[in-house]
Amino acid sequence: MQKPPVFTDDEIATFRAEIAGRRVPGAYEPGRWSVSPLNRDPAVVGAMPRTVRFRDSTLRSIEAMPGVAAAEEAKLTYVRRLVRAGVAEVTGAGAAGRTLDELKAEVAAVKDESADCGILCPLVFADADVDRAAEAGYDGVQVWVDGFGETSQIYKRIYDQAWAGEDWRETSPIRTRAQVVGSAARLVERARERGLRVTTPMLMVSYLNAELLQETVAALAAAGATELTLFDGPGAVGPEAYAALVSRVRELAPDVEVGLHPHNTFGLAVACAVAAVRAGARTIELSANGYCGGPGNADLAATTLAFEVLYGVATGVRMSELTALARAGEELTGYRVAWNHPVTGPLAFNWGGLDFITQEVTVDTLLHNCLEPSSVGNERTVPFTPFSGPYTLADKLSELGLDPSNDQVGDILRACREEMAASGAVLSDEDIRKIARRVTGA
Numbered sequence: 001m002q003k004p005p006v007f008t009d010d011e012i013a014t015f016r017a018e019i020a021g022r023r024v025p026g027a028y029e030p031g032r033w034s035v036s037p038l039n040r041d042p043a044v045v046g047a048m049p050r051t052v053r054f055r056d057s058t059l060r061s062i063e064a065m066p067g068v069a070a071a072e073e074a075k076l077t078y079v080r081r082l083v084r085a086g087v088a089e090v091t092g093a094g095a096a097g098r099t100l101d102e103l104k105a106e107v108a109a110v111k112d113e114s115a116d117c118g119i120l121c122p123l124v125f126a127d128a129d130v131d132r133a134a135e136a137g138y139d140g141v142q143v144w145v146d147g148f149g150e151t152s153q154i155y156k157r158i159y160d161q162a163w164a165g166e167d168w169r170e171t172s173p174i175r176t177r178a179q180v181v182g183s184a185a186r187l188v189e190r191a192r193e194r195g196l197r198v199t200t201p202m203l204m205v206s207y208l209n210a211e212l213l214q215e216t217v218a219a220l221a222a223a224g225a226t227e228l229t230l231f232d233g234p235g236a237v238g239p240e241a242y243a244a245l246v247s248r249v250r251e252l253a254p255d256v257e258v259g260l261h262p263h264n265t266f267g268l269a270v271a272c273a274v275a276a277v278r279a280g281a282r283t284i285e286l287s288a289n290g291y292c293g294g295p296g297n298a299d300l301a302a303t304t305l306a307f308e309v310l311y312g313v314a315t316g317v318r319m320s321e322l323t324a325l326a327r328a329g330e331e332l333t334g335y336r337v338a339w340n341h342p343v344t345g346p347l348a349f350n351w352g353g354l355d356f357i358t359q360e361v362t363v364d365t366l367l368h369n370c371l372e373p374s375s376v377g378n379e380r381t382v383p384f385t386p387f388s389g390p391y392t393l394a395d396k397l398s399e400l401g402l403d404p405s406n407d408q409v410g411d412i413l414r415a416c417r418e419e420m421a422a423s424g425a426v427l428s429d430e431d432i433r434k435i436a437r438r439v440t441g442a
Contacts, residue, residue: 001403003394006359015363026312032375034366039310046278051314052307053283055089055259056082056300057292058329059106060122063093064293068333072102076109078332082288083113085321087300091142091285094123095132103136111137120199130191140197140226145184145216147204149177177212181219188223199227199259199283205245206236213245214252221253227283228256230276235265235295239275246279259283262298264290269298270306277313288329289337289344301326301343301376309371323377349373349380353388358395384432386420389413400433404440412439 007015024037038044059075062068070078079090092106103121110119121133122142133141146152152175158168175183184200191198200220202208208216217228228249230242237245242260249258258281262272273284286303290296301322307313326344330336339347351357351368360367361380373380384396390409393416397404404412415435416427427435436442 001394001398001406001409003391004406006391007363012363019364019367028366031365031372033309033371035310035370040312045311048278048311048313051316052277053088054300054303054315054317055091055118055120055283055285056087056287057091057122057261057285057297058082058287058300059093060091061287061292061297062333065291065333065335066293068335070332072105074332076105078288078328079106079109080113081321081325081328083110083117084318085325086315086317087117088316089118089120089139089283091120091122092138095121095129096123100132100136103132103138107137118197120197122201124187124191127187127190130187130194130196134191134194134196138196140199141191142199142201142229143184143187143191143225144201144203144231145220146180147202147207149180150174152180181216185219185223188220188225192224197226198224199229200225201229201231201261203231203233205230205232206234206241210248213248217249217252221256225256227259228253229259229261229283229285230281231261232263232272233261233294235263235269237262237272238266239268239271242272243275243279246276246281250280257282259285261285263292264295264297264299269296270303273298273303274306274311277307289326289333289335289341291329291333291335299342305343305371305376319375320377343371343376344378347381349378350383353383353385353392355389355391358382358388358392383426384416385426386417396429396432397436400429400436402433402436402442404436404442408436408440412436415439 023034027037027040028034059079062070075093082090090110095103107119110117118139120140120142121138124130124133124141124143130141146155156172158172161168188198188200202216220228230245242262246258246260260273260276260281262269269290277284284298284303286298286300288300290299304315304317304319304322307315308319323344326337337345339345341348349369357368366372369380382392382395384392390413393413394409397409412435416432419435420427
């Protein structure tokens, strides 16, 4: 089927020349993306680093999701995919309730794929946790620092004892803030003595006022922490506040790296990551598909593209792997991303069926889609809807292996619209095929 041309070759050349004149190298990468050059202008966005480190926490985070009980081998298979995709570091699932052999297998799953990929043991609260992590071969540990003093008792493992009528206070007494921080600092020292890197997730960071932040940072830095990590489980810290926290921590401990773990309560986790890195954070903790409890973390794919495409900051992540990684995450957890989930959603590059949308690709593929779907392993799809015109229908008929005349396309279009108006639903490919054959008598 030969569609009637809308524009002449000269007109298309004129359009392309105009588009090219609006683009700037870097912000425009032919066949990959086309974004505003303002994103790359330091006068607009401030100074951004050349690189940023991603730490994927999917293994730990999925255990906080409702209704997920993935098998150990399935989780190890997934972490291997993460490493192959180029993430710089991963956190394991934690030592609690796991044998030393299981911990060693987790380390091996990472190191067998890439000796350069770091792996940290999270949820370290006791000397035994540090020692087991060192024996298993982890590169480092995460010494979690409760955000409160006395109130931190809520998060202790006391509930089985309470249920049994036992007094947990004898084995797990309520502690002051100074005791909480002092205990964490002692664990940091022990881990450093064992040759481990130590990141220190400061939990509930939205509750750390200026005085508490200063005291906590001073104690952890003095103990030898290699990273001070701002953990915002509630998602209560906005981008500007995150930037302020990072700047303050860097002032207090200029020789210690700063990391962050933002949550997506207000849809701002990626924005928080960008703001924090601009302020000097070195590491972002995130997860595939944003998986975690509640509203989840910063999404690996969206955060990767934000840094790589918008700001030109290298992440080391292989963008072409992102959609496959997202789908594998869905299989692991049973939780599907939204149809329009940024970057990896199944219809993230579907702009509906209007003719001007579907036909603009004959001029340039990076207009409404500022990102080429194939660059992230995704695809552009085109639906036929009640608002589609003859050009979109002609493309659909050709896709279905049908070759009606141009006049017949108009008749098929009217018949399809009548059917959709009557049914209140879009047509399947088979519906369109049947209508086309009925109209053409084929």
